[in-house]
Amino acid sequence: MNSLEFKAGMEKVDIESINSMLKQFSVGTHFQEKLERDSKRTREYIEGILSKLNEIPDTEEYQEKVDSYLTELTSKIDQSRTFIHIDMDAFYANVEEMDNKELIGHPVAVGSIDMLVTSNYAARAYGVRSGLPGLLAMKLCPHLIILPSRMDRYREVSLIIRNILYKFDKNYVSPSLDEGCIDITEYLKDNENLTGIDVANQLQNDIFEKTTLTCSMGISCSPLLSKISSEINKPNGYFYLDKQYSQEFIKTIQIKKLPGIGKVRQELLKTLGLEFVSDIIEHRYELYYLLPEQRELLFKHALAIPIFPNKSSFRINKKKTMISKEKNCKELYDEKDLEDLMKSLFDKAIEMLNIENKYATTLIVKVQDFSFKVINYSYQLISTTTTSSSSSSSLQINSISTIPIITTSTNNNNDDDISTEEKECITKEEEIDSYYLDSPPSSPSISSSSSSSSSSSKQSPCKLKKTFIYPNNFNEHSEKIWKLFINTTENISFEKIRCIGLKLINLINIPSDNLEN
Structure with missing residues (x-):
C-alpha cells in the first residue's frame, strides 16, 4: 500500500502528512521495490x-444493446430479503483489551515493528491503523503498545460470535474472523413483531x-448494501437502509468500496475519470466494451441489484479442503528459532488434520524472501491406483513424490489481494494490502511411464476407478x-x-481401519 486511507476513528488526522512520511519511510526498501513492480x-x-x-x-445499435442489457438486469431485481x-x-485489538483490562484506554495495535494488522480507536486518533509499519506508528504515537497477533485466540472468540449468528441464520456467511452476514428474512417471518433494527440490537447485545x-x-x-451500511455508524452503531432508497444510496458510494472490483481495475476506472458508482452508469457504453x-x-453493483451468496459460500455447507499455516520469520535469530517456529506451525496443522480425521494428499511448503518473491515446493503425499471395471488388475499412476514441484511468484494475481484467516503471517482484520501472495498449487508430478500408462488407460472403453493407497496410520x-517440511529449508x-x-491440500477422509491403528 503506497498510501493510507481514512478509517473510522481517524477524523482529526492529517492523512496527507502521514502518507508523506510513509512514502519517505519506504524509500530504498524491498517493499518499495514491490510497489514499483506492481505499479x-x-x-x-x-x-x-x-x-x-x-x-x-x-452506433445507436450498440448503445441500444447496452441499454437493453441493463434493462434486463434491472427486471430481475429482488428486494424481498433482509440482510444484516x-x-x-x-477486532484483534479489542480481543487483547478483553483479555487484559489494563490495556483499556491506551493506544493499542496488533502486529509487529515491521507491519501492523489493526489498531484500536485510541491509536487511530494518532493516525495509527492497519497497514502501517510499526516503526512509523511509534513515531506518530510514542506510547503505542504493539502486541503480537494471537490468531488461535482470535479464532476462538470468532467462533463464539459465529455461534450467535447461527441462531439467526444457519446459512450465515463469514468471509473473515471479524465479519459476517446473515439473511434474517425467515427469522422476521417467524417473529412478526420484530424489525431488522430489533434483530440488530439483539445481535449487538448478545x-x-x-x-x-x-x-x-x-x-x-x-x-453488499448491508456491508457498506455497516461502515456508516462505527463504532458500536448500526445503519438501516430502506430498500426504496437503495439505488440513490449506491450512486454516492466510491467505486473503491465495491467488493470484487480489484485494485488494478479500480485504478483503471480512476484513470478513466470514474470515482463514484454513479459514474459507472454514465460511462456504461465504454465499460460494457x-x-x-x-x-x-x-x-x-451500480444498479443496486442484490447479489445473493451461493450455497458454496454458506459456512454450514463448507467442507475443509485445505489447512494452511504461515508465519513471519523476520524477528528470528538463528536456525534453531526457525525450526521451533516450523514445529509450531506443523503441530497446529497436524492437530487440525487429526481433529478433522483427514489425510492430505498434497503438501505445499511456501518460502518467501525479502524481495517478496514466493517459492512454493509441492509434494504428493498419497499415491493412487486405477482399477478397470472389467478387470481386477490395478495400475499405479501416481507415486509419492519426494522431489518437489517448484513454482515461483512475486505477484501471481495482478488484481485482488489475498487475505484468509488461516494465514498467520498475513491475516488482516481489515481490508488492506497483502504483501505475501501465493502461487497456485502445482499438480502432483507424474512420471513418464505413469503418463503412458494413463494415456493407454484413457483409450480403453472400460471405466476406471481411482483408489488411494493410504498410509499405515496417521502417525506415519x-x-x-x-x-x-523441514528438509525443504535445509x-x-x-x-x-x-x-x-x-499447506495441506486435497484433504480426504481417513478410512476406519486407519483410525483404529
Whole structure:
C-alpha cells in the first residue's frame, strides 16, 4: 500500500502528512521495490485496456444493446430479503483489551515493528491503523503498545460470535474472523413483531454479553448494501437502509468500496475519470466494451441489484479442503528459532488434520524472501491406483513424490489481494494490502511411464476407478509431512527467509481401519 486511507476513528488526522512520511519511510526498501513492480504491471494493464478505446462502437445499435442489457438486469431485481452485515470493531485489538483490562484506554495495535494488522480507536486518533509499519506508528504515537497477533485466540472468540449468528441464520456467511452476514428474512417471518433494527440490537447485545466486544451493523435488502451500511455508524452503531432508497444510496458510494472490483481495475476506472458508482452508469457504453468479464458484477453493483451468496459460500455447507499455516520469520535469530517456529506451525496443522480425521494428499511448503518473491515446493503425499471395471488388475499412476514441484511468484494475481484467516503471517482484520501472495498449487508430478500408462488407460472403453493407497496410520502420515517440511529449508539460507508456510491440500477422509491403528 503506497498510501493510507481514512478509517473510522481517524477524523482529526492529517492523512496527507502521514502518507508523506510513509512514502519517505519506504524509500530504498524491498517493499518499495514491490510497489514499483506492481505499479509497472498496473500501468501495462491499463495501457492495454485504454488502447481499445477507439474500438468502442459509436452506433445507436450498440448503445441500444447496452441499454437493453441493463434493462434486463434491472427486471430481475429482488428486494424481498433482509440482510444484516456484522463488522466487529477493531477486532484483534479489542480481543487483547478483553483479555487484559489494563490495556483499556491506551493506544493499542496488533502486529509487529515491521507491519501492523489493526489498531484500536485510541491509536487511530494518532493516525495509527492497519497497514502501517510499526516503526512509523511509534513515531506518530510514542506510547503505542504493539502486541503480537494471537490468531488461535482470535479464532476462538470468532467462533463464539459465529455461534450467535447461527441462531439467526444457519446459512450465515463469514468471509473473515471479524465479519459476517446473515439473511434474517425467515427469522422476521417467524417473529412478526420484530424489525431488522430489533434483530440488530439483539445481535449487538448478545455479542457484547458473550464477549464484551462491540460491533457495527448494516441492515439492507442485499449483502453488499448491508456491508457498506455497516461502515456508516462505527463504532458500536448500526445503519438501516430502506430498500426504496437503495439505488440513490449506491450512486454516492466510491467505486473503491465495491467488493470484487480489484485494485488494478479500480485504478483503471480512476484513470478513466470514474470515482463514484454513479459514474459507472454514465460511462456504461465504454465499460460494457472494455470489461466484458466484469460487466455483470459492475452493473449489478451500480444498479443496486442484490447479489445473493451461493450455497458454496454458506459456512454450514463448507467442507475443509485445505489447512494452511504461515508465519513471519523476520524477528528470528538463528536456525534453531526457525525450526521451533516450523514445529509450531506443523503441530497446529497436524492437530487440525487429526481433529478433522483427514489425510492430505498434497503438501505445499511456501518460502518467501525479502524481495517478496514466493517459492512454493509441492509434494504428493498419497499415491493412487486405477482399477478397470472389467478387470481386477490395478495400475499405479501416481507415486509419492519426494522431489518437489517448484513454482515461483512475486505477484501471481495482478488484481485482488489475498487475505484468509488461516494465514498467520498475513491475516488482516481489515481490508488492506497483502504483501505475501501465493502461487497456485502445482499438480502432483507424474512420471513418464505413469503418463503412458494413463494415456493407454484413457483409450480403453472400460471405466476406471481411482483408489488411494493410504498410509499405515496417521502417525506415519504426519511424520512424512514433517520430514518434507523441514528438509525443504535445509538448502535455503536462513537469512533469506522472510516468511515460511505449510499447506495441506486435497484433504480426504481417513478410512476406519486407519483410525483404529
